[in-house]
Amino acid sequence: MAQSERFSNLPEYAFPRLRNLLSGLEPGGDPVVMTIGEPRHALPDFVAPVMAQSIAEFGKYPPNEGAPELLQAISDWIGRRHAIAVPPAQISTLNGSREGLFNAALALCPQDKNGARPAILVPNPFYQVYAVAAAAVDADAVFVPATAATGHLPDFAGLAPELLDRTAIAYLCSPANPQGAVADVDYLEHLIELAERHDFLIFSDECYSEIYRDTPPPSALAVASRMGLIDRVVMFNSLSKRSNLPGLRSGFAAGGAENIRRIRLLRSYSGAPLPLPVQRVSTRAWSDDSHAEDNRRLYLAKYAIADRIFGNIEGYFAPQGGFFLWLPVPPAVGDGEAAAKKLWSEAGIQVLPGGYLARDTEAGNPGKNFIRVALVDDAQKTEAALNRLKNCLYQGG
Known part of the structure; x- marks a missing residue:
């Protein structure tokens, strides 16, 4: 196969697909982005001093x-x-x-x-x-x-x-x-x-x-x-x-x-x-290791928040590691794309359709009826956003 053809069947990357999906929709609340796995906790306090001490080594x-x-x-x-x-x-x-x-x-x-x-x-x-x-x-x-x-x-x-x-x-x-x-x-x-x-x-x-x-x-x-x-x-x-x-x-x-x-x-x-x-x-x-342990404790608090908010939702899987929630979309809402549009236009919350992280097979797309939610903000912002998400998507279920 020619090199130029090897990538011809790849779908567009997830985040450009999401931008296209939400294009033209206004957020239905203060925007909260819960799509990308980009940690937003504080940097370790040693980063700037160590970088400054070695700055000449860029040469x-x-x-x-x-x-x-x-x-x-x-x-x-x-x-x-x-x-x-x-x-x-x-x-x-x-x-x-x-x-x-x-x-x-x-x-x-x-x-x-x-x-x-x-x-x-x-x-x-x-x-x-x-x-x-x-x-x-x-x-x-x-x-x-x-x-x-x-x-x-x-x-x-x-x-x-x-x-x-x-x-x-x-x-x-x-x-x-x-x-x-x-x-x-x-x-x-x-x-x-x-x-x-x-x-x-x-x-x-x-x-x-x-x-x-x-x-x-x-x-x-x-x-x-x-x-x-x-x-x-x-x-x-x-x-x-x-x-x-x-x-x-x-x-x-x-x-x-x-x-x-x-x-x-x-x-x-x-x-x-x-x-x-x-x-x-x-x-x-x-x-x-101490800063990594401190960081993990921040995520433990957010696990507890997610479990409390979604623990009674059918199909909820309490993550054992990482910082994503893999939430099932209620059948009445539709699939992950429908959920992403609903959450953005009605609640101002941006999530990633699960189908964008999976591939179609003969058995279907295993991510189609899910959304991925990144728990990367602090606990207070995360709790407020997850409550808005639940009220919008699960109608307080």
């Missing part, structure tokens, strides 16, 4: 794979958080996790798998970069439902063995975007065993791993390491959610030595290294 070319101090800080954090040893040589810095989730497919997906066109497994609904990465490497993107029936996680084990035999990569997001489901150790062990049996990689998107209720979500890389199968998993994380630093564009990939060597090699030709002042701030952020 230097930075190391592409990451400064030694930053790689060590990430290695130390993985050790503290997940109780496994991942040396700096098995880590690569990234311009946020999205870059890595895309480029790792370029670096690690084979041209064919067992003599056939490779398949890349994608949860449905999903973070949209997964499907674009599959298109970029000319693989078949296979959308695997992640619905209430499957615990809001994809049932990869339920796929046909013939498909799994030509699978090169399976993407997994835990805590899941948009549903907030967490893959437990048992789920991860079975997935890693499946990957070993059918010889595919797991790209574990863990960018929401530090926002959770009670139990820290396990890492697929940690589970694989303890199973002696670390080469089966590449882990991705960033400071965007953990440290309220989405604009810093600082993340990392970690995994087996050969996988990270190939990711680093690709980045040495095509990747943009993080500026050294950004790396200095990142080093401090990964070295400090």
